Amino acid sequence: MLKGEISAAGNGHDLRDAAAADHALGSLGDMSPEERADAWSAVRRRLRAELGEDVFSSWFGRLELDAIAGETARLTVPTRFLKSWIEANYLDRVLSIFRTGFPGVARLIIGVRSAGGAVISQRMPDETPRPAPQVQNQAQNQGHVLAAPAARSATPASAPAPAATAPATPAPLASADADIVGNSLDARLCFENFVVGRSNALAHAAAERIASHDGGAPLYSPFFLHAGVGLGKTHLLQAVSQEMERRGRRVIYLTADRFMYGFVNALKSQTALAFKEKLRAIDLLVLDDVQFIQGKSIQQEFGHTVNALIDAGRQIVVAADRPPAELETLDERVRSRLAGGLVVEMGPLDDALRMRILEARIAAMQVKHPAFQVGPEVVTYVASVITTNGRDLDGAVNRLLAHTTLSGGEITVETAENAIRDLVRTREPKRVKIEDIQKLVATRYNVSRADILSERRTAAVVKPRQIAMYLSKQLTLRSLPEIGRRFGGRDHTTVLHAVRKIEKQVGEDRSLSEEVELLKRMLLD
Amino acid sequence: MSEAAAQLTLSWPMPDSFAEEDFLVGAANEQAWDMLARWPAWPEPVLRLSGPAGVGKTHLASIFARRVGARWLPDAAMRRHDGVASLAHGDFDNCRPIVIDSCDAALVDEHALFHLLNRVRAEGGAALLVSRSAPQHWGLKTPDLVSRLRLCPVVGVDAPDDALFRAILVKLFHDRQLAIDVSVVDYLARRLDRSVLLARDLVARIDARALALGRRVSRVLAADVLREAKPDAQDGEDPMAI
Numbered sequence: 139m140l141k142g143e144i145s146a147a148g149n150g151h152d153l154r155d156a157a158a159a160d161h162a163l164g165s166l167g168d169m170s171p172e173e174r175a176d177a178w179s180a181v182r183r184r185l186r187a188e189l190g191e192d193v194f195s196s197w198f199g200r201l202e203l204d205a206i207a208g209e210t211a212r213l214t215v216p217t218r219f220l221k222s223w224i225e226a227n228y229l230d231r232v233l234s235i236f237r238t239g240f241p242g243v244a245r246l247i248i249g250v251r252s253a254g255g256a257v258i259s260q261r262m263p264d265e266t267p268r269p270a271p272q273v274q275n276q277a278q279n280q281g282h283v284l285a286a287p288a289a290r291s292a293t294p295a296s297a298p299a300p301a302a303t304a305p306a307t308p309a310p311l312a313s314a315d316a317d318i319v320g321n322s323l324d325a326r327l328c329f330e331n332f333v334v335g336r337s338n339a340l341a342h343a344a345a346e347r348i349a350s351h352d353g354g355a356p357l358y359s360p361f362f363l364h365a366g367v368g369l370g371k372t373h374l375l376q377a378v379s380q381e382m383e384r385r386g387r388r389v390i391y392l393t394a395d396r397f398m399y400g401f402v403n404a405l406k407s408q409t410a411l412a413f414k415e416k417l418r419a420i421d422l423l424v425l426d427d428v429q430f431i432q433g434k435s436i437q438q439e440f441g442h443t444v445n446a447l448i449d450a451g452r453q454i455v456v457a458a459d460r461p462p463a464e465l466e467t468l469d470e471r472v473r474s475r476l477a478g479g480l481v482v483e484m485g486p487l488d489d490a491l492r493m494r495i496l497e498a499r500i501a502a503m504q505v506k507h508p509a510f511q512v513g514p515e516v517v518t519y520v521a522s523v524i525t526t527n528g529r530d531l532d533g534a535v536n537r538l539l540a541h542t543t544l545s546g547g548e549i550t551v552e553t554a555e556n557a558i559r560d561l562v563r564t565r566e567p568k569r570v571k572i573e574d575i576q577k578l579v580a581t582r583y584n585v586s587r588a589d590i591l592s593e594r595r596t597a598a599v600v601k602p603r604q605i606a607m608y609l610s611k612q613l614t615l616r617s618l619p620e621i622g623r624r625f626g627g628r629d630h631t632t633v634l635h636a637v638r639k640i641e642k643q644v645g646e647d648r649s650l651s652e653e654v655e656l657l658k659r660m661l662l663d
Numbered sequence: 664m665s666e667a668a669a670q671l672t673l674s675w676p677m678p679d680s681f682a683e684e685d686f687l688v689g690a691a692n693e694q695a696w697d698m699l700a701r702w703p704a705w706p707e708p709v710l711r712l713s714g715p716a717g718v719g720k721t722h723l724a725s726i727f728a729r730r731v732g733a734r735w736l737p738d739a740a741m742r743r744h745d746g747v748a749s750l751a752h753g754d755f756d757n758c759r760p761i762v763i764d765s766c767d768a769a770l771v772d773e774h775a776l777f778h779l780l781n782r783v784r785a786e787g788g789a790a791l792l793v794s795r796s797a798p799q800h801w802g803l804k805t806p807d808l809v810s811r812l813r814l815c816p817v818v819g820v821d822a823p824d825d826a827l828f829r830a831i832l833v834k835l836f837h838d839r840q841l842a843i844d845v846s847v848v849d850y851l852a853r854r855l856d857r858s859v860l861l862a863r864d865l866v867a868r869i870d871a872r873a874l875a876l877g878r879r880v881s882r883v884l885a886a887d888v889l890r891e892a893k894p895d896a897q898d899g900e901d902p903m904a905i
Contacts, residue, residue, distance in 0.1 A: 322785045367810040395778050427807070430774075459807070503706075533814040539706040540816040544694050560713075560797045560817055615822050615857040630853060 169206075177239035178203045184235050189228070198224075198232075209244040211236065221248045320390040321426075323383075326502075327376035333498050335491030338370055341482045345374045348422075348453060349381035356453035358480035360444065363457040365484035368529030371457040372426055374484075378455055379424050387421040394430035401439055414439075418446050424455045432467050441472040448475065487528060492521040495528055499535045510542050516554045523562050534558045563663070570613040570661050572624045578660060579606040591626035605654065607633050608640035613661060681725040687834060689827025692719065695818040699727040699791070702760065706816050708783050709790045711766075714820035716795060717860040723820060724762050724793045733760040733791070755782060760789035767794035767801040777808045828857050835866040836880070841873065843880050850882050854889060868892055 169177070182201075186194040201224070204212040213232075215221050224232065225248050233246050329349070334342045341363055351357050365371050379391040392400070404413035417423065423443070431440055447454050458465060462477040487495065500512050516538075524530045537557040538549055547553070580587045583602035590603045603625065610621045611633070618630035618637075625633070644651045688696045695712055698705065714720050728735050734756070761783065766776075783790045794801070798812035823831060829852045836843045855861060869888045873880045 321781075324785055367806045393778075393781070395774070507706075527810065529810045529814050533816075536707045536814065536816040540698065540818070543701070543704075543706060544697055544818075561813055563797070564799070617854050617856045619854050620856060634853070 174203070174206070181236050181239040184238060185232065188235060189231070198228075204249060206240065206243060209242060210247060211240060211243045211245070212247045212249050214249045221250050224248055320392050321396050323376050323380050323391060325380070327373045328380055329377045331498065331502065332370065332373055332377060333491065333495045335488060335494065337485035337487055337491060338374075341365075341370075341374060341484045344480060344482055345378050345455075346381075348455065349378045349385075351453075352385075355451050359448055359452065360454040360456050360476055360479040362462055362476050362479060362481040363455070363484065364459065364461050364481070365457075366459060366486070366527065368527030369484045369487070370528055371484065375424050375426050375455060375457050379422065382422050388419070389422045389424065390417070390420050391424040392426070394425065394427045397425060397440065398431065398433065398436050401436060405435075414443065414446075417443055418450060418452075420452065422453045422455065423447055426457050427459070428456055429458045429460060429465060429467070437468055437472070441469055441475070444472060444475055448479075454479075487525075487531075489521060492524070492531060493517060495531050496521055496535065499532055500538075503535060503539055507539060507542070509546075510539055512538060512549055512554075516549050516551055519551045519554060520558065524558065530561055533561055537561070568662060572610045572614060572616060572621065574661060575606050575609045575613065576625075578657060579609070582657065593626070604636035604640050605657070607636040609654070609657060609661070611637045613658065681722050686719065686722055686726055687827060687830050689823055689830065691821040691823045691827055692723065695723060695820050698816075698818045699723065702727070702731060703789060705789065707814070708788060709780055709792065709811075709815040711798075711812070711815045711817045712791055712793045712820065713797065713817050714795065715822060717858065718820045718822055719859065720793050720795075720820050721764055724764060724791060727791060728760075728762045731760055733762045736761060736763045755786065755788065757783075757786045757788040760791060762791045762793070764793045766792040767796055767798075771801075771803075773803055773805045773808050777805055777811065780808075780811050822857055823859065825852060825857070828852055828855075828859075828862070831859055832862055832866065835863055836870075839866065839870045841866075841870055841880050844882070847880060847882050847885050851885055851889065865889065865892055 182198070185198050185201075189198070200215055202214050204214045206212075213236075215224065229246060229248070233243075236246060237243055329342075329346060332338075332342060344358065344361060345363075347357055348361055363371050363374060376391065379389050383389045401410070401413060404410045428440075431437060444454060444456075456476060461481060461483070462468075462473045465473055465476070468476075496512075496517050500510065500517070503510050520531070520534050520538075524534050534557075538554060541547075541553060541557040542549060545553075549557075576587050576590050579602045580590055583598075583605075585599055585602055589599045590606055592599070607621060607625060610616060610624070611618070614621075616624075618633045622628040622630045622633045640650075640654070644654055686696075692714075695714075698710065699712075712720055712724060725735070727733065761779070763776075780790065782788070792812070792815065797817075798809050801809075801812075803809050803812075829848055832848050832851055832855075833843070836848075851862075851865070855865060865888065868891075869880055869885050872888050873884060876884070878884060
C-alpha cells in the first residue's frame with residue numbers, strides 16, 4: 139500500500155529500546171563520530187546527484203542524521219510535512235542510498251525534530267552534536283501543544299466566567315491546616331426546585347423535616363438515602379445542606395471523594411486529630427456517594443466519624459446507590475450503624491412525575507432563555523420515551539434548549555425526537571451499507587435484490603432501483619462510481635441520473651417524500 | 664504508545680494544520696461550530712462534541728481551545744490515577760474551559776472524569792468532551808458517570824456533504840500550492856468516497872505524481888492517480904475507518 143507504512147509510527151520508542159540493547163552489546167563503537175559524519179556527507183552528495191538539485195534542495199536540504207542504533211537509523215526533518223513527504227515518496231530510495239554509506243542499516247525512521255528528540259541524544263552518548271532543533275511548525279502541527287499550560291497562561295484571565303452556574307460557595311483547596319472544606323453547593327439544588335411525586339415523597343418529607351428541625355436531638359440520625367443513578371439523591375442532600383446553612387447551622391457537605399482526600403491530607407500533614415475534631419464539631423454532616431469510600435484506614439475513619447457524630451447527637455445524612463447492607467466496602471458495624479436510623483429508598487419516576495419534572499426544568503430554563511418554548515405534546519413525548527431517570531430528563535431539556543439556541547425554530551415532536559435520539563437509542567448508530575439499502579428497498583417494493591441489480595428496465599424495478607441508489611448516495615459516503623459498481627456494475631452517470639431524479643421527485647411528491655423518509659429511518663434506527 | 668494507538672493513525676500522516684483559517688464550515692459541522700462560538704453562553708457547562716473518525720473534531724476542538732485559552736487534556740491525562748487528585752482537587756481555574764480529546768478512548772480514569780465533571784458543574788467551569796460515540800458505548804463501569812455524561816448536550820460533526828467535500832478538496836490542493844481547475848474538483852468529488860481522510864490521501868498522491876512527472880494537475884493526471892489509489896472496497900467496509 140502506502141510507502142509511509144514502512145517506517146511504522148516513527149516515534150522513536152523502538153529505536154530507543156534498540157539503542158539501549160545495542161549499547162549493552164557495545165557494538166556502537168564500529169564507527170567514530172568523524173567517520174560517521176563523512177559517511178553522512180557522502181550519502182547527501184549521492185542523494186543530490188541521484189534525485190537532482192531541485193528535489194534535493196526542496197525536500198532533503200534539511201534532512202539530518204540523528205542516530206544509528208543497530209540496524210535502524212533515525213533521520214530528522216524540521217516539519218511533519220517533510221517527514222510525510224519523504225516517507226511517502228522517497229523512503230525506499232533514501233534507504234538504498236543511505237546503505238551505500240552505512241551498509242549495516244536496514245531500516246530508516248524519519249522523525250520530526252522537536253524538543254522531544256533530545257531524549258534520544260541523551261541515550262546515545264557517541265552521537266555527533268546536532269544543530270538546535272527547529273520547531274517552527276510544531277505549534278501548528280500538534281494540537282497537544284495547547285496542553286502546555288504555561289504556553290497559554292497569558293489569555294485565560296480575560297475569559298469571562300460562564301453565567302450559567304452560580305456557585306454558592308467557592309471551594310478553596312483543602313490546605314495543610316486542618317480546615318475541612320466541604321464541596322461547594324449548587325444553589326439550584328434546593329427544596330423549591332425538587333419535584334415531589336409518589337416515588338420520592340417519603341425521602342423528600344424526611345429531608346424537609348431534618349432541615350427544618352430546630353436544635354435538640356436529631357430526628358433520625360443517620361438518615362440514609364439510597365437510589366439508583368439520577369433519581370435525586372444529591373439534590374435532596376444539597377437541599378438539606380443549604381436549608382440548614384441558611385438557618386445558621388454548621389454544615390459540611392462532602393462527597394466520598396472529598397472526604398477521603400481531606401482525611402488523607404490531614405494524615406499527611408499530621409493534623410488528623412484536628413481534622414477529626416473539626417469534623418465532630420458541626421451540626422450536620424452530609425456524605426454523598428459513600429459507595430465510593432475505599433481504603434482500610436479511610437473506612438475505619440469513616441466509621442469512627444459516623445459513630446462519634448451519632449453519639450454526640452449530631453445529624454448525619456448519607457446517600458449511596460444501594461442500601462447500607464450492600465455497602466461491601468464498609469465494615470459490618472458501620473453498615474449496621476448506618477442502617478440504624480431512617481433508611482429511605484427513592485424509586486424510579488412514574489409518568490406523571492416525569493412530566494412534572496420536565497415542566498419544572500423547562501420553566502427554570504425559561505427564566506434565562508425566554509425564547510425557549512416547549513409545547514405540551516413535546517413534553518408528553520419526551521416523558522414517554524425518557525423513562526430512565528431524572529438526570530436523563532435534564533439531559534433531554536438541555537438538548538432541546540441547545541436545539542432552540544442553534545436553530546431558533548419551534549420545537550416539534552419531530553425535532554425533539556431528533557434532538558434526544560442519542561439518549562433514547564441503546565445501540566450505536568448504524569453505518570448503513572449499500573447492501574442493506576438494496577435488501578430493504580427490494581422487500582418494500584416486492585421485488586428481489588437480484589432484480590434491482592439486474593439489467594431489467596421495467597417500471598416495477600426501475601423505481602425501487604433509483605430509490606435505492608438515491609438512498610445509497612444519501613446515507614453512505616460512497617462515491618457515484620462505487621455505488622454504480624454495487625448496483626450490478628452500472629456507470630456513475632446512471633447513478634447520478636437516479637439521484638437527481640429522485641431528489642427532484644421528493645421535492646414535488648409528498649407521498650414519495652414520506653416514503654423515502656420512512657425508509658431512511660428504518661435503515662438508521 | 665498506547666495513546667498513539669487509541670488515536671486515529673493515518674497511514675499517510677499529513678501536515679495537519681489546526682489553524683482556524685483551515686477549518687471549513689459546512690452543513691456537517693455548522694451546529695458544532697456555532698455552539699462552540701457561543702461559549703460561555705452554553706446551555707450547560709459541559710458540552711460533548713461527537714462524530715466519526717476523521718471529520719475534524721480535534722481540529723474544531725483545538726480552535727475552540729485556542730480562542731478561549733482552554734486547558735487541553737489529552738486522553739492520557741485522564742488515564743493516570745494520580746490525575747484524580749490534581750483534577751478533582753488541585754489546580755482548577757473556573758475561567759478556563761477544559762477540553763478533553765478522545766474522551767471515549769479506552770481506559771479513561773472514570774473517577775477522575777467523574778469528579779472533574781462534578782467540579783466543573785459545581786464551581787462554574789466549562790468542559791468540552793470530544794468523542795466518537797455516545798457515552799453509553801464507551802464501556803464505562805461507573806453508572807453515575809454515564810448518567811452525568813448523558814446530561815450534557817451534544818453537538819455533532821458529520822462526514823461532509825457534497826458541497827463541503829468539494830470545498831475541502833479545493834482547500835487540500837490550495838494548501839499544497841497546487842493550482843487546479845474546477846473540473847478536477849468536480850471530477851474527484853463525484854468519484855471519491857466522501858471521506859476527508861481519503862481525500863487528503865488522494866490529493867497528496869496527486870501532488871506527488873504531478874511533481875514527479877513535472878506536470879500540472881489535470882483531470883487526466885487526477886484520474887490516473889484515482890484509478891491506482893482506489894482500494895478494492897468491500898461492501899460493509901467503512902471508508903472512514905482506514
